[in-house]
Every structure is written in C-alpha cells, then in structure tokens.
Amino acid sequence: xxxxxxxxxxxxxxxxxxxxxxxxxxxxxxxxxxxxxxxxxxxxxxxxxxxxxxxxxxxxxxxxxxxxxxxxxxxxxxxxxxxxxxxxxxxxxxxxxxxxxxxxxxxxxxxxxxxxxxxxxxxxxxxxxxxxxxxxxxxxxxxxxxxxxxxxxxxxxxxxxxxxxxxxxxxxxxxxxxxxxxxxxxxxxxxxxxxxxxxxxxxxxxxxxxxxxxxxxxxxxxxxxxxxxxxxxxxxxx
Amino acid sequence: xxxxxxxxxxxxxxxxxxxxxxxxxxxxxxxxxxxxxxxxxxxxxxxxxxxxxxxxxxxxxxxxxxxxxxxxxxxxxxxxxxxxxxxxxxxxxxxxxxxxxxxxxxxxxxxxxxxxxxxxxxxxxxxxxxxxxxxxxxxxxxxxxxxxxxxxxxxxxxxxxxxxxxxxxxxxxxxxxxxxxxxxxxxxxxxxxxxxxxxxxxxxxxxxxxxxxxxxxxxxxxxxxxxxxxxxxxxxxxxxxxxxxxxxxxxxxxxxxxxxx
Numbered sequence: 001x002x003x004x005x006x007x008x009x010x011x012x013x014x015x016x017x018x019x020x021x022x023x024x025x026x027x028x029x030x031x032x033x034x035x036x037x038x039x040x041x042x043x044x045x046x047x048x049x050x051x052x053x054x055x056x057x058x059x060x061x062x063x064x065x066x067x068x069x070x071x072x073x074x075x076x077x078x079x080x081x082x083x084x085x086x087x088x089x090x091x092x093x094x095x096x097x098x099x100x101x102x103x104x105x106x107x108x109x110x111x112x113x114x115x116x117x118x119x120x121x122x123x124x125x126x127x128x129x130x131x132x133x134x135x136x137x138x139x140x141x142x143x144x145x146x147x148x149x150x151x152x153x154x155x156x157x158x159x160x161x162x163x164x165x166x167x168x169x170x171x172x173x174x175x176x177x178x179x180x181x182x183x184x185x186x187x188x189x190x191x192x193x194x195x196x197x198x199x200x201x202x203x204x205x206x207x208x209x210x211x212x213x214x215x216x217x218x219x220x221x222x223x224x225x226x227x228x229x230x231x232x233x234x235x236x237x238x
Numbered sequence: 239x240x241x242x243x244x245x246x247x248x249x250x251x252x253x254x255x256x257x258x259x260x261x262x263x264x265x266x267x268x269x270x271x272x273x274x275x276x277x278x279x280x281x282x283x284x285x286x287x288x289x290x291x292x293x294x295x296x297x298x299x300x301x302x303x304x305x306x307x308x309x310x311x312x313x314x315x316x317x318x319x320x321x322x323x324x325x326x327x328x329x330x331x332x333x334x335x336x337x338x339x340x341x342x343x344x345x346x347x348x349x350x351x352x353x354x355x356x357x358x359x360x361x362x363x364x365x366x367x368x369x370x371x372x373x374x375x376x377x378x379x380x381x382x383x384x385x386x387x388x389x390x391x392x393x394x395x396x397x398x399x400x401x402x403x404x405x406x407x408x409x410x411x412x413x414x415x416x417x418x419x420x421x422x423x424x425x426x427x428x429x430x431x432x433x434x435x436x437x438x439x440x441x442x443x444x445x446x447x448x449x450x451x452x453x454x455x456x457x458x459x460x461x462x463x464x465x466x467x468x469x470x471x472x473x474x475x476x477x478x479x480x481x482x483x484x485x486x487x488x489x490x491x492x493x494x495x496x497x498x499x
Contacts, residue, residue: 020389023385023388023389024389027385027389030377031374031376031377034376034377035376093370094370094371094372094373094375095368095369095370095371095372095373096372096373096374098338098366098368098370098372099366099386100373101338102336102338102357102364102366103361103389103390104358104359104361104362104390104391105358106358182330187259206263234338237331237338238338238339238340
C-alpha cells in the first residue's frame with residue numbers, strides 16, 4: 001500500500017444534516033427505551049404533583065378549574081426539569097460526548113438531535129398525560145384540547161432551553177439544584193403563554209394567539225439553543 | 239515567578255526504520271522501483287511540511303502550568319511516543335492534538351495548516367481513544383460498533399462488524415449487553431472501532447491498559463501495520479511494548495514542579 005493512499009480522507013457518506021439528526025434521535029430514543037424507568041419516573045412525578053393539588057385544595061370545581069392551567073403547567077415544567085440532568089451526563093461519563101465532539105460535523109447538530117429525542121421521551125408523554133389529569137380539575141373539552149396542544153408545542157422550547165442549562169452545569173457538583181436555578185427563570189415565558197392558552201380556551205376564547213407565541217418560542221429555542229449548548233459542552237470537555 | 243517546564247523537543251530516542259516496500263521493489267523492474275519511490279516520497283517532496291507539527295505548545299490546567307514550549311514533527315509512517323511521569327500532561331497534550339483542549343499558546347498544524355482552521359476536515363482524519371471507551375452500556379458490542387461507524391459516515395454491514403469484533407477477540411460476545419463485559423473486553427470494543435475506521439491519525443491514550451498479553455501483542459501489530467500503511471500514531475503508555483517495524487520518535491515531558499500560571 002502506498003503512503004499517500006492511507007492519508008487520503010476515507011470515502012464516507014455525505015454528512016447530511018438529516019442523516020446525523022435522525023441517527024442521534026433514533027439512538028437516544030432506543031437508549032431511553034432500554035431504560036424505561038427514566039421515562040416512567042418523569043410521567044409519574046407529573047401525575048403525583050397534579051393529583052396532590054385537588055386533594056390538598058378540596059373538591060370545589062370552580063376553584064379547581066381556575067387553578068388547573070397554572071398547576072398543570074408548573075407540574076409539566078418540574079417534570080421536564082427532572083429529566084434534564086440526564087440529557088448529557090451519561091454521554092459525558094462514558095466518553096461518547098467526547099467522540100461526538102470529535103466528529104467531523106458540528107456538535108450543535110448532535111445537540112439538536114438530543115433535544116428532539118428528549119422532547120419525544122419527556123414532552124410527548126407529558127402532553128398525552130396532561131388532558132387526562134385535566135379531567136381531575138373539571139376542565140372543559142376545549143380547555144383540555146388547548147392543554148394538550150400547548151404542552152405539545154411548548155415542550156420542545158423547554159427541552160431546548162433546558163439543554164443550555166444541562167450543558168452549563170455538566171460535571172459540576174450539585175448540578176441538579178444549579179440547573180433548576182438557571183433554567184426555571186427562563187421557563188417563565190413558556191409557562192405564561194402555555195397556561196394562558198388553557199385559560200383562554202376555558203373562558204371561551206380562542207387559544208390561537210397563545211399557541212402561536214408558544215410555537216414561535218419553540219422555533220427560536222430549537223434554532224438557537226443547540227448551538228449555545230454545544231459551545232458550553234465544548235467548555236465542559238476541555 | 240514562572241518555572242519553565244523542560245520538554246525535550248523533536249526527534250529524540252530510538253529510530254529504527256525499515257522500508258515497507260523492500261521486498262516488492264527487489265522483485266520489480268527498475269522503472270516500477272522509481273515509481274514506487276516517488277509514490278513514497280510524494281508527501282515529503284510535494285508538500286514540504288510534515289503531516290503533523292506542533293510548535294511552542296503551552297498547557298495550563300487550573301492554576302498549574304503543565305508544560306511550555308513543547309513541539310514536535312511527525313510524518314507519515316511515524317509513531318510519536320509520549321513519555322513522562324503521571325500528571326506531566328500527556329493526556330492534555332493528546333487532547334490538544336484532538337482539538338478538544340485549546341492550547342494556551344502555540345500552534346498545531348496538519349499538513350501545514352492550523353487545525354483550528356481545518357476544524358471538521360481535520361477531525362475527519364483522526365481517531366482518538368481516550369481513557370473512556372465511549373461505549374454505551376445498554377447496547378451490545380455489535381450495536382455499539384455499528385452505530386459508531388454509521389455516525390462516522392462509513393456504515394458497516396453486520397457481517398463486517400462481526401468480523402471486526404471477532405478480530406478484536408470478542409467472538410461470541412457480540413450480543414451481550416456491554417455492561418456485562420469486563421473492562422478489557424470493553425476496551426476491545428473501542429479498539430475494534432479504531433481498527434475498522436481507518437483514519438490516518440491515531441491518538442491513543444494508554445491503549446494497552448486492561449488488555450491481556452495476547453491483546454497487547456495484537457494491538458501492537460495493528461499499530462505496526464497502520465504505520466506501515468503510512469498512518470501516524472501518537473501514543474502514551476507506561477508499559478514497554480515493542481511495536482513491530484516502527485519508526486519511533488519519543489517526546490519526554492518533564493514535570494514542571496511548582497509551576498504557576
């Protein structure tokens with residue numbers, strides 16, 4: 001074999017964005033399915049938090065209906081927070097993250113894939129569970145629908161913003177508390193418009209405006225957050 | 239006050255070159271011999287600059303200055319052996335060569351170009367094996383290998399992956415979840431990826447750790463083959479391992495004592 005042959009970059013498939021994205025999403029979803037307890041714990045946390053309120057406040061339908069949007073949304077936020085520390089920690093511990101950073105394609109793409117997978121494994125189950133829990137609060141069916149749509153639309157923004165926090169606190173001691181302190185204030189706009197959508201639908205208005213704003217936050221979150229998270233991951237890997 | 243760390247720079251140590259093509263060229267007619275020679279010399283003659291070159295590297299970890307003014311040249315078919323006591327910065331130097339750790343000062347060049355400018359193009363040329371094996375415990379060795387190669391853009395067929403695992407001594411273990419493998423077997427999975435991926439530049443951090451005697455010999459042979467094929471290897475090890483037919487350069491990092499940045 002001649003010297004120069006070995007030094008040519010190996011023939012590889014194109015590093016197309018979609019190929020990398022689908023690879024990372026599939027890998028993370030498969031990993032999550034091998035550890036179903038992680039998904040289940042997030043879901044059960046949400047169920048418990050949302051169920052404690054009707055028990056604590058008492059069975060007054062009017063009061064419950066007014067509390068419902070806020071309580072359910074805060075529950076969903078906290079449940080999402082619960083799964084964030086694991087977003088990068090496992091890959092960091094076993095060296096996979098290092099190899100991702102050494103790949104020829106940008107790390108931001110990998111992070112975007114991980115964010116989408118996080119949404120599939122936490123946001124999507126939460127969105128499906130939310131209307132069921134809404135029934136406990138005597139929400140009307142348009143409000144239940146708005147609840148489902150708002151959690152579904154808002155969750156990718158939560159995962160995206162959360163990825164920045166998770167990357168910044170990677171490898172830091174006591175990272176989960178620090179993560180909450182960093183990320184929860186950034187969740188406020190999503191919470192306001194998410195709960196607003198449900199409230200609007202419950203009082204007979206269209207939740208369209210709130211949902212559109214949530215969708216805008218999600219788009220902005222998915223467009224910018226992965227690159228910021230990738231930068232802080234590189235710092236964590238130094 | 240700054241204490242300078244002394245690092246013995248380029249090309250010290252053992253040099254044992256053996257032409258890989260000696261047998262072929264003896265049998266071939268003269269014009270083929272000249273052609274072969276030209277092919278061998280091409281990277282040296284036409285590019286002029288060494289494949290991998292580092293100049294004046296300085297590494298600072300926290301408050302501690304690990305090394306300063308470290309440099310070397312490495313050409314196709316050469317092995318750079320990083321030597322030094324624990325904590326002198328061998329791993330840090332390797333991570334710098336990967337581009338994971340930006341040096342405080344100095345430059346690293348691949349074929350004459352700064353690796354910071356080459357970015358992804360340079361990363362596509364290297365394979366780094368660190369202390370961590372980058373293996374997912376939930377997946378089997380087969381899944382690990384197939385996923386890693388697919389991610390790198392050179393997917394393997396199951397048969398190719400099985401053959402690579404068998405070569406790394408993991409025949410019969412390919413379908414066990416990786417968390418049930420021993421430390422040495424996990425290392426072998428990572429090595430199978432290294433062998434299969436065929437990148438020109440190998441950066442190996444203590445690759446022989448946790449391997450049994452047989453696997454050490456096998457890996458040394460593989461490194462020898464890679465060098466023979468014109469690859470480059472940077473290696474740290476505390477073990478004394480004979481790499482067959484290798485042209486070895488040695489870089490000895492000396493402790494900087496109480497060096498403060």
